Amino acid sequence: MIQVNQVSFSRNKKPILRDVSLQAEPGQCLALLGPSGAGKTSLLRIIAGLETPDSGEVILSAQVATKGAFAAPPEERKTSMIFQSLALWPHMTVEQHIAFVERGDGETGKDLLTRMKLDGKEKHYPDQLSGGEKQRLAIARALASKPRRLLLDEPFSNLDEILKENLLSLFLEQVRTQNIASIIVTHNVNEAIEKADSMAIMVSGRIKKFWINKKDRIITRKEVLECFEEYRYGK
Amino acid sequence: MGRKRLLAFSLLFSGFVLAPFLMLFFSALTNGEGSLSFENLHVLKLTSRQWVLLGRSVLLGVGASLGCVILGAPMSLLLNRTDVWGRSFFRKVYWLSLILPPYIQAIVWSKYIPGGIDSGWTGMTGLPAAFFVFILSFYPIVTLLVSSGLEAMDQSLEETARLHRGPWAAMRKVTLPLLFPHIACGAILVFVFTIINFEVADILRLKVYPLEIFIFFSAYYDEKSATILSLPLIFTTLIFVWAQMRYMGEKSYVNLGRSQGGGIVYSLGRRRYVLALFPAVITFLALAAPILALLKGAGNLVNYGNAWKGGAGAVWYSLWTSAASAGGMALFSFPVAYCLVRMRGGLRGVLDFLIQTPFGAPSIVLGIGFITLWNQPFFDAVYGTSLLLILAMIAAYSPFVIKVISAGIKRVDEDLESVGRMGAGPLKVAARILLPLTAPSLIAGFAVGFILSLSNLGTSLLVVAPGRSTLPITIYNYLHYGADETVCALSLFLLALTAASLALLLLIYKYLSGRAWR
């Protein structure tokens, strides 16, 4: 699981995150919503270990990953992240992408590519893949290291509706079957309500609201939009 | 100016750049009566001695570029990707050694630094000494290009790697392969600059292939054979340049974007102090030691006064002609670069090829070619004036400036121009949209042209106007006279003025690229 406690973070003396706390359970998906510049990406980067916060702590599977000056290196966190740009390595083929992150047995890699419908494309470079294939490769790479956590930074925002639907289902299926704690940053309110198990709304570096979906009750679109209302009028 | 006219101008300009060489090759292929004859081509059947010289030149070029990569690439990684001690200081100063022309580096290390190089039978001589000088002179080219590659790189590529593997694996498997085009480009540039350099080999008594060309010019006055003999050098360079072009494709190797200020920074822990020795030693050898030696050699203030008396004219002359040359390069290179970036099709390829051809030509060939071409009644207003020197510098170094400006134009989305075209003519679009957006690259191109012109010796000696003298020519004059104090003081003037000019350009660059809308 992912537990973030009272994290504050600033860059060039500009506060980005203020006293942020949230948690995500294994096998579940937390949707992180908020306007641009709210600090969502920074939060993911802190969880992944790519940034160190000014204060607060990050606990991953009951182990302190970040606290004070201590920050476990990213590669030891068993956490994968899919960037908005997908960050596919232009000089590596599909199978080289998988091989780079894979630990131990090569069996899963092949299996994974089949599941992601990338079999037959092993020798292709990212440039030679279609848009959907690129997304699936990014997911496959993220899963190939058998992560306990998965962070997604608006990865499907540039895709058409049908493709996006398919990929999201594929992703959620993996999260559930492999018991991965995941956070997905999105702008799509309906999608978040429909698919996520919990939801956090972030405005100006603070968590505005945090629901645990279904368990508490079903969140309504109106409630979500209310949180943005304040922001829209410049509060 | 429509695109056709632009292309016509660009082809015309490449004609201007190439004409001196074509003139020489044409006259080399004619016999006494003026009819075509391939008789002179027989000199291309190199003797075994000439093969040895050519081999040594290639070896020198390859060795220097390898050395620059071995020194320059880690330097860039250390300064950009780690928290090595003093990184911001070293980042500010390391490239300054580029303003020390290689021949000054060679003179200083062989003459003014005790126990330096080439000291008779002690210390380094020959090839190792030349490697030493060229590597110290040119490694910042690789460092600069690698740094610009690091800045241009999508940060998430490295970060994704870091989520799964340690720093070394990320560096080896992701960062370095992605930097390879920049490293290769740096290596090629070093190779080109090294293989055509005659002055350093001359000072270090290394027999290289350009010496053979020089002998045909200067011992036998056989311009035809000398011209033909320069072909192997031009071809060798072109092979490397082509290989690099093919590999790089559309990728641009000069990044002029604003730094994202980000990128992974690896913590070195305690090693950050030990590893700081690496940039410290290199910067000391390439920059601090030569300057200290020059300061020591120049002696007391009286010597500076005397040097100023003897060399002030040359200092100002060099400064303004170099500035005018660099201005001309930036001005003329802009439309050519635009054609290279925005146009497709056969003519573009021809243009790209033409513009890179003079890379491997020795400076003396350009000088003689320039005299042959421009000493005509029609050009009387130009020949014998400083304009000839300026034109020669423009012809010699525009190919490099075009590369820099192309990179700037590539970064401007073509749609921005298309949108502009809906409301204004092409000239207005160029002036109001393209020019402001590419201004930093023009400044960078100007700086490159300025540094190269300021230190040119081989060509300027042949085309400088009578009664005038450039600073490098003056320095060589005093060197022969044995006036070491004056040589040192003038070299320091050269360095100080270059540094001051560059600082000014840097300020303008920062202002232009730091404006809010960027």
Next chain:
Amino acid sequence: MKHWRILLSILLVGVLATSASAEEVVVYTSVDRMFSEPILQKFEKDTGIKVLAMYDVEASKTVGLVNRLIAEKRRPRADVFWNSEVIRTIQLLKEDVLTPYKSVYYDDFPATFKDKDGYWTGFAGRARVLLINTTMIQEKDLPPSILDFTKPEWKGKVTIAYPLFGTTAMHVAALYDYIGTEKTEAYLKGLAANDVLVVDGNSVTRDLVVQGKVPVGFTDTDDAQVAIDKGDPVQMIFPDSTGMGTLLIPNTVMMIKGAPHPETGQKLIDYLLSPETEKALQEGESAQIPLRKGSSPPGFKAMEVDYAKVADYLEPSAKFCQEIFVR
């Protein structure tokens, strides 16, 4: 487009402003700037004729300007060439770059030092000498002839400039003329085998001797004089004083064919050949040897050579030296 035109006209005005001048003379000279500039400045002051001078640089001693003169042959730019030696002068004559001019002082000089048709006139000369570092060896340690430097005891102890350029090329060509091709080539081979240090100029051989890196170096009197005046521990030796003698290298001055300013050019040549100039060069730092008839003879035995014949040997000599020294 308007800005372009303005820019262009500014450029052109600037260019024309610099090229328009009443009386001027264009002189190319391979004589060290430190020695030639004061003399040219005095001419300018005395006559009011503006002197536009092109000085050569050491990296391409004498040959840089000679190349420029040949390349400019079809449309000459220089009026006068003041050469620090004589062989390249003869080369220029062969390349049809010169035109005869017999100065009022032409008859002052012995026939050896001038062209019989007046294409060139030689004056104040230098000599090919040896420079020794007196902290390393003494004059008495030297062999009687430079030809002995091929002996094993001189291995690695002698430095010489590239015998393809400058006065060194002339020196070697003079040996071809004096002792014959076979002996000269054997000598050169012997030098190469004896690890003679070949460097890129006579000032470099001087500096190496001054620095004590080599005990003996071939150089010219003016280069040697610079070190002596500085008080360096060196001594100038006129070699072969009992044998073939020391090679004398006259300055030469000549008119360029088709010179743009022939009148001022003639005035400059007259001035350079005048007794005052020769005296100034004699008393100046370069300590040149006066050559006009009636001057006191040089304090050494001069090698008797025909400069025109020496010039003929230049190319075969260069070809041979290229084969053995440039590899």
